[in-house]
Amino acid sequence: xxxxxxxxxEASTQRRRLGVGRAKAKGPKQQRLNWRIRLRRDKTLxxxxxxxxxxxxxxxxxxxxxxxxxxxxYDIYQxxxxxxxxxxxxxxxxxxxxxxxxxxxxxxxxxxVQLVLYxxxxxxxALLVNTILSPRIKSFIQAIVFLPHFFxxxxxxxMFQEFLGGAGVLNVFLNKHGISSWNIMTDPGTFKYLVTAxxxxxxxxxxxxxxxxxxxxxxxxxxxxxAVDGAGRWRRMRHITLPGLRxxxxxxxxxxxxxxxxxxxxxxxxxxxxxxxSAADVLDTYSYIYSxxxxxxxxxxxxxxxxxxGAAVGVFKGVLSxxxxxxxxxxxxxxxxxxxxxx
Amino acid sequence: xxSSTAFTRRGFVTTSAGVAGAIAAMPLLSxxxxxxxxxxxxxxxxxTVKTVIPTYKASDAVTADIxxxxxxxxxxxxxxxxxxxxxxxxxVTGTIGSGGTYKAVTPVWGSVPPAGNSYYQAVNxxxxxxxxxxxxxxxxxxxxxxxLFASGNIPxxxxxPGWNTAAIQNFSEGxxxxxxxxxxxxxxxxxxxxxxxxxxxxxxxxxxxxxxKLYGIPLWVSSASFAGMVFYRADIFKTAGIxxxxxxxxxxxxxxxxxxxxxSKGQYAFDDLGTFLYQVFNIPVxxxxxxxxxxxxxxxxxxxxxEFVEMLSFASSLSxxxxxxxxxxxxxxxDAKSRFWAGKTVITxxxxxxxxxxxxxxxxxxxxxxxxxxxxxFSFDGSTPKIGLEAGASMFSYLNKNLSDAQVKEVLNIANxxxxxxxxxxxxxxxxxxxxxxYTMTSSGPTLTAEGNKVVTDxxxxxxxxxxxxxxxxxxxxxxxxxxxxxxxxxxxxxxxxWAMNITEPSSTSKATTALESVITDVRLGRKTVTDYQNALxxxxxxxxxxxxxxxxxxxKQYGTGN
Numbered sequence: 001x002x003x004x005x006x007x008x009x010e011a012s013t014q015r016r017r018l019g020v021g022r023a024k025a026k027g028p029k030q031q032r033l034n035w036r037i038r039l040r041r042d043k044t045l046x047x048x049x050x051x052x053x054x055x056x057x058x059x060x061x062x063x064x065x066x067x068x069x070x071x072x073x074y075d076i077y078q079x080x081x082x083x084x085x086x087x088x089x090x091x092x093x094x095x096x097x098x099x100x101x102x103x104x105x106x107x108x109x110x111x112x113v114q115l116v117l118y119x120x121x122x123x124x125x126a127l128l129v130n131t132i133l134s135p136r137i138k139s140f141i142q143a144i145v146f147l148p149h150f151f152x153x154x155x156x157x158x159m160f161q162e163f164l165g166g167a168g169v170l171n172v173f174l175n176k177h178g179i180s181s182w183n184i185m186t187d188p189g190t191f192k193y194l195v196t197a198x199x200x201x202x203x204x205x206x207x208x209x210x211x212x213x214x215x216x217x218x219x220x221x222x223x224x225x226x227a228v229d230g231a232g233r234w235r236r237m238r239h240i241t242l243p244g245l246r247x248x249x250x251x252x253x254x255x256x257x258x259x260x261x262x263x264x265x266x267x268x269x270x271x272x273x274x275x276x277x278s279a280a281d282v283l284d285t286y287s288y289i290y291s292x293x294x295x296x297x298x299x300x301x302x303x304x305x306x307x308x309x310g311a312a313v314g315v316f317k318g319v320l321s322x323x324x325x326x327x328x329x330x331x332x333x334x335x336x337x338x339x340x341x342x343x
Numbered sequence: 344x345x346s347s348t349a350f351t352r353r354g355f356v357t358t359s360a361g362v363a364g365a366i367a368a369m370p371l372l373s374x375x376x377x378x379x380x381x382x383x384x385x386x387x388x389x390x391t392v393k394t395v396i397p398t399y400k401a402s403d404a405v406t407a408d409i410x411x412x413x414x415x416x417x418x419x420x421x422x423x424x425x426x427x428x429x430x431x432x433x434x435v436t437g438t439i440g441s442g443g444t445y446k447a448v449t450p451v452w453g454s455v456p457p458a459g460n461s462y463y464q465a466v467n468x469x470x471x472x473x474x475x476x477x478x479x480x481x482x483x484x485x486x487x488x489x490x491l492f493a494s495g496n497i498p499x500x501x502x503x504p505g506w507n508t509a510a511i512q513n514f515s516e517g518x519x520x521x522x523x524x525x526x527x528x529x530x531x532x533x534x535x536x537x538x539x540x541x542x543x544x545x546x547x548x549x550x551x552x553x554x555x556k557l558y559g560i561p562l563w564v565s566s567a568s569f570a571g572m573v574f575y576r577a578d579i580f581k582t583a584g585i586x587x588x589x590x591x592x593x594x595x596x597x598x599x600x601x602x603x604x605x606x607s608k609g610q611y612a613f614d615d616l617g618t619f620l621y622q623v624f625n626i627p628v629x630x631x632x633x634x635x636x637x638x639x640x641x642x643x644x645x646x647x648x649x650e651f652v653e654m655l656s657f658a659s660s661l662s663x664x665x666x667x668x669x670x671x672x673x674x675x676x677x678d679a680k681s682r683f684w685a686g687k688t689v690i691t692x693x694x695x696x697x698x699x700x701x702x703x704x705x706x707x708x709x710x711x712x713x714x715x716x717x718x719x720x721f722s723f724d725g726s727t728p729k730i731g732l733e734a735g736a737s738m739f740s741y742l743n744k745n746l747s748d749a750q751v752k753e754v755l756n757i758a759n760x761x762x763x764x765x766x767x768x769x770x771x772x773x774x775x776x777x778x779x780x781x782y783t784m785t786s787s788g789p790t791l792t793a794e795g796n797k798v799v800t801d802x803x804x805x806x807x808x809x810x811x812x813x814x815x816x817x818x819x820x821x822x823x824x825x826x827x828x829x830x831x832x833x834x835x836x837x838x839x840x841x842w843a844m845n846i847t848e849p850s851s852t853s854k855a856t857t858a859l860e861s862v863i864t865d866v867r868l869g870r871k872t873v874t875d876y877q878n879a880l881x882x883x884x885x886x887x888x889x890x891x892x893x894x895x896x897x898x899x900k901q902y903g904t905g906n
Contacts, residue, residue: 076493077516099858166669167609167687175606186673188870273674276870277861290854292510293486306850307512 070311090312100313102278103286106192110282111260113192118200119256122207123249127241129208130215142212145205153266156202160194161185185271188279195267210248218244250337258325261317287313392549395526395557397534402542404434405766407812409826411566414833417546418732419566423813423826427788428766434539435769439756440472441749445499448491449740449805451478460798462776469772470757474500476802485510497521497743500754502562502805505550505737512850515553523742524556528755537759539769543810546735550843559739560758562804565811567829567836568733570628571619571694577714579603579689587716593623593657593723596690600666603689611668611688613661614679615868619692621645621731624654624723627839628731634895635840642892642899646859646880653723655866655873662869672868684709698825700815715821717828720835732836734843740806758807765812773803787817840904841895849894855887 039046065080070090072083094100125145132138148156162168164184171181184194222240231239265284272280281289291310325340332339407422414420455478456462467473477498479487485507491497492511501522508514527533534541543564551559573596580587583602590596603612621628626645627635633645645651661667668688670678680697682688684706698715706713722728742754763769771789775782781795791799813829815821848856862879865871880888 076489076512077520093854097854099854161670161673161675165673171669172609175609181669183669183672186669186868186870271674273676273864274672276865276868277858278865281861290857292512292853293489306853309854 067311067315069308070315072308074306074308074311076307086308090306090308091316093309094313094316099277099281099290100286103281103283106279107261107263107282110192110195110263114196114199114263115256115260117193117196118204119253121200121204123211123245125204125208126211126215127237129212130241142205142208145208147205148202149206151202153198153202153264153270156198157267157270160198186274188275191271191275191279195264195271198267199264207252210252211245214245214248215241247338250332250335250339254325254328254332254339257328258321260324261321283313283317287311287317391555392552395530395552395555396545396548397529397537397541397543398532399543399545400535400538400541402434402539402764402809404432404764409813409823412826412830412833414567414830414836416732416836416838417566418833418836420826420829420833421565421567421811421813422765423822424765425814425819425822427784427814427816431766431768431771433769434763434767435760438471439760440470441753442472443750443753444473444475445750445754446475446477447500447502447806448477448479448498449502449802450481450484450504451800451802451805452481453800455480456798456800456802461780461794462798463802465772465777465781466803469769470760472753472757474757474803474806478800478802492517492521495521499743499746499750500740500806501743502738502740503559505734505739518553518558518741521741521744522558523744523746523751524558525551525560525742525751525755526557528751529557537755537762539759539762539764539809540755540807542764543762544735546843547810550734550736551739559741560807561736562738562740562806562808563811564736566735567833568735568737569695569730569832569836570622570733571692571697572717572720572828572832573616573619573623573690573692574683574697574715574717575690576683576686577716578710578712579686580716587718590718591721591728592725593653596623597657597661599690600661600664604666606665609687611671612666612690613671614668614682614688614691615671615676616658616661616690616692617676617867620654620658622720622728624650624657625729626650626654628733633839634891642895644888644891646883647888650723652873652876655863655876657723658867659869659873662867674868680705681709683715684713686710695825695829698821698828700818700821703815703818703821716824719828719831727835729835729837730832731839732842738805761803761807762809764809765814770809773808775799785817788814790816841898842904846895846898848891852887852891855883859883859887 033041068080069083071085071087072080073086073089074080074083078084129138129141132141164170164182166181166183166186168185171183174181184190187194218240223236226236226240261283263282263284265282265288268280268282268285269288272285274280287310290313291307293307293310329339329341405424405428408425409423411422412420458476463474463476481504484504488503488507489511491501492514511517529537529540540560543561544566546566547561547564548557551557551561553559575587577587585599585602590599600612604610618628620626626648627633634642635645635648637643637648662672668682670682671688679688679691679693680702683691686709695717698717702715703713706715720728720730740758742751746754760769761773763773771778771782775789775791776795776799778784778789780792781799782789782791784790813822813825859879859882862871862876866873866876
């Protein structure tokens with residue numbers, strides 16, 4: 001029961017979210033209202049937004065001032081203001097470093113593999129779970145597929161290691177029977193599939209929520225009417241379910257693209273030693289390790305680095321992500337979808 | 344310009360910069376400005392070092408059962424004890440603290456004991472002051488320190504392990520900015536006010552000197568500090584009929600691979616031997632890149648030594664032959680000890696500190712016949728082996744600069760108490776807490792109670808302690824074996840070039856070195872070939888190596904080579 005309530009809540013959030021945009025765009029009458037009147041009318045709503053706004057400003061926008069260190073030769077004793085300003089030198093250094101491009105390439109490849117192999121899975125799962133009629137079985141299955149979301153990657157990777165690692169269940173079995181072992185956990189070539197498999201195992205169930213909510217939002221009378229008209233299961237799926245999901249799928253895709261350059265920091269850092277830097281370095285870990293903060297992690301030796309350099313890589317990634325999310329949004333609009341907001 | 348370049352020193356430099364005392368940020372090389380110049384802060388002339396460190400006065404409180412053996416090149420084994428002295432002597436007289444309260448931060452490996460526990464209370468009561476211990480996870484200590492330094496929020500008494508300082512940018516600048524100069528309190532005979540501190544060998548104190556001033560209190564000082572050794576399971580060797588003393592070359596070691604790997608049992612001959620192979624291949628172990636002189640007197644980094652390639656091909660051949668435990672190849676070094684205890688690996692490598700009583704207990708619970716032994720030092724080609732010495736201390740504690748004169752004296756009195764020699768009454772309190780509550784005295788020495796096991800861990804002794812000794816209550820065989828290993832090792836000891844000069848290299852080179860180290864890991868674990876390494880080395884030389892060569896030449900010219 002609890003799960004259904006969650007779905008409903010999610011669905012209504014979703015509707016509200018889209019609805020707000022609509023009201024804004026479509027309300028020429030409201031727009032004509034004096035701002036003071038609107039303020040008085042929406043006072044409660046605005047007040048409710050305030051705590052979130054303060055949090056965002058305090059923890060998201062204010063720290064952005066730190067971006068400045070990407071343009072400096074930052075010295076912790078001199079501070080933000082007094083450190084030597086070096087302009088774009090850090091960016092130039094990054095863009096001429098093969099290691100950086102390797103990390104960039106790894107990021108893109110892993111993101112692409114995840115997009116193809118990971119993204120559709122929650123949708124398919126949602127369609128499957130949605131066909132289960134018994135609410136008890138449904139929430140039971142949901143609970144099981146949600147659970148791995150609450151495990152940390154340390155645990156997930158340990159479990160993979162215990163099952164598939166060189167000394168894991170599978171290989172011990174193979175060795176006992178004189179069959180050559182299969183080193184999936186230490187193979188740099190298949191690493192992108194390995195991390196995707198881990199991501200699917202851990203997160204697919206969680207990704208299900210939003211699609212289930214969207215499914216719950218589809219008007220049941222449509223199905224009834226279609227059934228009366230003689231539409232079979234597949235036609236109902238094709239003409240009602242899938243179009244009903246389209247908006248949310250596009251929204252998730254846009255968000256996914258915006259996040260494409262974040263392909264799992266922890267996951268890569270933990271497994272960096274197992275497959276090596278050339279397979280496991282992604283922009284996030286590269287920035288961390290070369291800023292000197294990651295000394296000793298993921299098999300790096302502690303030899304220091306430069307905060308400024310790490311920050312430059314981080315800023316580069318941030319800017320690129322912004323470009324990505326805006327273009328994805330634009331494309332969504334071109335296809336007549338809402339994307340992040342309604343035009 | 345000098346401040347932006349990075350010749351800083353952690354630990355000590357026996358050679359160095361200019362005039363005694365007053366050389367803080369003076370450019371030390373005329374060629375300042377280039378990133379390769381050895382200008383900078385931190386370094387101290389060896390003669391200056393001698394004037395600022397405490398006068399050494401050995402403690403006569405207790406006599407070792409196995410006295411220290413003097414080796415070559417200044418190395419000497421640690422004094423070893425088979426029994427805890429029956430009647431602990433008092434080494435500190437008079438009042439210690441005067442009721443002050445100090446915040447201390449130290450690294451802890453393992454669980455953090457609860458605040459205000461019986462052990463803390465016992466020590467605080469004994470010193471007549473309050474040390475608020477804030478142990479912080481040792482594995483993430485560097486990250487914690489760099490944040491601490493960036494914020495400037497330094498506790499009254501802070502432990503800084505030498506291997507963590509690379510993560511703190513311009514550490515030597517931070518030393519001057521945040522830490523108290525202890526020279527006026529401890530230089531020369533002034534230290535005799537603190538006899539237990541004066542009993543810490545000079546090799547440790549010299550490492551606490553920065554910019555001609557004494558800042559750090561050295562911890563775990565030893566004249567036999569070595570990186571570690573290659574260990575083996577003596578019980579498994581015995582069963583297999585292998586005589587460890589015949590293993591005197593890399594080939595002999597490798598030959599054990601086939602003999603000791605039994606995959607169906609999940610037993611592999613080797614764990615990842617990592618950098619502990621350096622000793623075997625005569626590669627100098629040092630922090631930073633490690634420069635040495637080749638036969639024609641030119642400066643070469645350890646990466647460029649032919650032995651380095653030998654070592655990599657050796658390590659790589661072990662990894663690809665299937666004799667190395669797969670979890671080790673997957674980079675899981677955290678469980679290396681567990682694998683060794685359980686007999687999943689037979690040969691491993693670790694720090695010298697791994698050979699102790701707690702290890703024997705953990706090992707015996709995994710395999711009842713467990714016995715750890717270390718290979719005597721040997722050289723890859725069977726020639727006369729040698730083992731590189733490290734600085735006399737690798738951990739230091741520092742006092743906050745804002746402490747008043749009276750406070751510094753109080754803290755030094757406390758340090759003097761904590762540094763009480765092994766076997767003294769103060770040592771018992773500082774390391775074991777209250778008798779009856781935290782420990783009981785048995786025939787083999789103080790033994791922690793159930794309560795003691797929960798609360799007594801290395802905390803106060805990470806602020807100040809006595810010279811390192813070997814003692815394993817009730818496990819005298821370990822003490823004797825380790826003492827024998829040390830006695831053999833000190834006879835083969837040498838001081839690598841720039842010995843004990845903890846040099847922070849120009850930060851512009853760290854990126855290329857990090858990248859090269861990644862390739863080295865890949866080659867060692869069999870993912871890349873030696874050719875890949877040689878290509879990476881070429882890149883490294885052009886991006887960092889040649890810069891560093893100039894830098895080290897400058898260091899040698901200006902400050903000497905530490906030998």
